[in-house]
Amino acid sequence: MQQFPHDTVIVLDFGAQYSQLIARRVREMHVYSQIVPYTITAAELKAMQIKGIIFSGGPASVRAEGSPRPDPGIYDLGIPILGICYGLQVMSIQNGGAVERPEKREYGFADLTILQKESSLLQGITDSSRLWMSHGDSVCTLPEGFSHTGSTPNCPYTVIENEAKHFYGVQFHPEVVHTTQGKTFLENFVFGVCKAEANWDMGSFVASAVAEIREKVGDRQVLCGLSGGVDSAVAAVLIHKAIGDQLVCVFVNNGLLRKGEAEMVQKLFRDNYNIRLQYADAEQAFLSALKGVTEPEAKRKIIGKVFVDTFYAEARKAGEISFLAQGTLYPDVIESKSPSGGPSATIKSHHNVGGLPEDLKWELLEPLRELFKDEVRALGRELGLPQELVNRHPFPGPGLGVRCIGEVTKERLDTLRDVDAIFIEEIRKAGLYDDIWQALACLLPVKSVGVQGDERTYEEVCSLRAVTSEDAMTADWYRFPPEVLQHAASRICNEVEGVNRVLYDITSKPPGTIEWE
Ligand code: XMP
Numbered sequence: 001m002q003q004f005p006h007d008t009v010i011v012l013d014f015g016a017q018y019s020q021l022i023a024r025r026v027r028e029m030h031v032y033s034q035i036v037p038y039t040i041t042a043a044e045l046k047a048m049q050i051k052g053i054i055f056s057g058g059p060a061s062v063r064a065e066g067s068p069r070p071d072p073g074i075y076d077l078g079i080p081i082l083g084i085c086y087g088l089q090v091m092s093i094q095n096g097g098a099v100e101r102p103e104k105r106e107y108g109f110a111d112l113t114i115l116q117k118e119s120s121l122l123q124g125i126t127d128s129s130r131l132w133m134s135h136g137d138s139v140c141t142l143p144e145g146f147s148h149t150g151s152t153p154n155c156p157y158t159v160i161e162n163e164a165k166h167f168y169g170v171q172f173h174p175e176v177v178h179t180t181q182g183k184t185f186l187e188n189f190v191f192g193v194c195k196a197e198a199n200w201d202m203g204s205f206v207a208s209a210v211a212e213i214r215e216k217v218g219d220r221q222v223l224c225g226l227s228g229g230v231d232s233a234v235a236a237v238l239i240h241k242a243i244g245d246q247l248v249c250v251f252v253n254n255g256l257l258r259k260g261e262a263e264m265v266q267k268l269f270r271d272n273y274n275i276r277l278q279y280a281d282a283e284q285a286f287l288s289a290l291k292g293v294t295e296p297e298a299k300r301k302i303i304g305k306v307f308v309d310t311f312y313a314e315a316r317k318a319g320e321i322s323f324l325a326q327g328t329l330y331p332d333v334i335e336s337k338s339p340s341g342g343p344s345a346t347i348k349s350h351h352n353v354g355g356l357p358e359d360l361k362w363e364l365l366e367p368l369r370e371l372f373k374d375e376v377r378a379l380g381r382e383l384g385l386p387q388e389l390v391n392r393h394p395f396p397g398p399g400l401g402v403r404c405i406g407e408v409t410k411e412r413l414d415t416l417r418d419v420d421a422i423f424i425e426e427i428r429k430a431g432l433y434d435d436i437w438q439a440l441a442c443l444l445p446v447k448s449v450g451v452q453g454d455e456r457t458y459e460e461v462c463s464l465r466a467v468t469s470e471d472a473m474t475a476d477w478y479r480f481p482p483e484v485l486q487h488a489a490s491r492i493c494n495e496v497e498g499v500n501r502v503l504y505d506i507t508s509k510p511p512g513t514i515e516w517e
Contacts, residue, residue: 007194011026011036031190038070043073105136146160213242251266255286432480465477
């Protein structure tokens with residue numbers, strides 16, 4: 001079982017929508033936190049040598065038959081536990097308490113009444129502190145050895161504890177921002193009760209990740225596909241730091257990249273980092289496969305297939321390879337949950353590589369699988385990657401192929417590259433790049449009439465789009481100051497030959513998607 005090089009607080013996951021948020025809050029305190037499924041055994045947890053355990057909330061009712069229960073041996077480990085919502089309730093009933101369902105669900109704010117000021121969990125918490133509640137069931141009989149140290153008008157047992165055993169439970173959600181002193185509650189548990197040290201930062205992550213990669217890889221070779229995006233770049237630089245020339249990177253130029261991207265990737269990795277880089281210029285292969293194709297899914301399938309063919313042809317030139325590196329992040333790992341033993345390793349279908357061909361028996365190497373996106377960016381900065389790359393907006397695998405609406409030709413792609421570059425430049429000039437989740441330009445399959453000088457024109461139409469988002473699942477259109485759009489539009493029509501009209505897309509997601517295709 002995994003042992004951690006840093007003081008660690010484990011989040012035992014009962015299926016809560018907030019489990020990730022709990023882990024994030026702990027990491028924000030510079031204490032390492034990882035989510036594990038509730039089915040983990042007490043013996044496995046003991047072997048991890050952790051400082052504390054947080055039971056997450058969960059959608060089930062503890063009163064329902066078959067609802068999740070952790071291994072009762074957990075209560076004998078001598079490790080502090082904080083139960084949140086469902087976590088509080090499951091800890092209560094496993095320790096002799098009882099839970100009932102009051103007539104009404106409680107959802108929203110409640111004010112705390114502190115009953116015992118000395119409680120370790122309540123240090124620095126003010127009376128009437130605002131809490132965020134979201135529960136159907138409530139504890140109605142305290143478990144053995146517990147007292148209640150805080151209550152709210154609709155829930156007497158809002159904060160309970162067994163000080164001797166270091167078990168704490170809260171009915172509210174300290175991890176969400178609506179709980180105004182949520183951070184203090186969690187700090188009281190992590191530092192006050194668990195006595196964890198704040199020793200998790202990107203510097204210490206690099207040191208332990210490098211050691212881990214070296215041990216796993218030994219003297220074998222690793223292959224890493226670069227996409228021009230943040231995750232694969234950070235993964236490659238980290239692995240390179242660990243094993244130097246045992247890393248081979250492959251970069252496929254599919255002809256669907258942004259302006260200057262192929263040059264940037266080669267310069268950065270080959271010249272700056274001295275990384276072995278195989279560059280495959282496959283523009284022709286992609287463009288001829290896409291010739292005459294306009295249907296979006298057909299385009300995606302073709303781009304995916306040509307990519308896989310090119311990538312593996314390149315890989316076969318790289319000599320004996322034992323590992324394929326992937327920039328898989330923590331949210332991907334959690335999403336592909338499997339019961340115990342951790343999630344299975346899946347290769348993202350839309351990422352760089354499809355399924356592995358039969359004859360290539362590679363193991364996966366995923367050095368970022370414990371990190372959230374913003375932590376990957378921080379790691380990139382720690383490794384000295386340029387800020388421009390580290391903060392870059394997401395870019396889809398099929399690239400400009402799904403932004404050239406209608407037929408994809410070299411000429412249209414060149415036009416689109418110029419439009420995109422001007423749009424992004426204007427956004428950067430206005431200092432807005434980092435406020436925006438993603439900004440993009442599309443070329444539409446229509447032409448429009450215009451007038452330039454004294455001449456009538458009949459040319460391409462482009463659409464600009466910028467969105468704000470948390471996770472790309474939903475998005476809202478970005479409200480630009482009008483002059484930014486005005487500058488971009490006027491530069492595009494003046495500087496990009498073949499475009500005479502610029503639109504701005506104000507569709508949110510849903511109903512639109514971020515990309516047009
Ligand atoms: P949509 O258009 O579905 O996009 O709202 C959501 C996010 O995913 C990106 N995207 C992709 N990323 N390969 C990728 O790596 C793809 O095939 C792909 N398609 C969409 C999109 O840019 C947005 O950030």
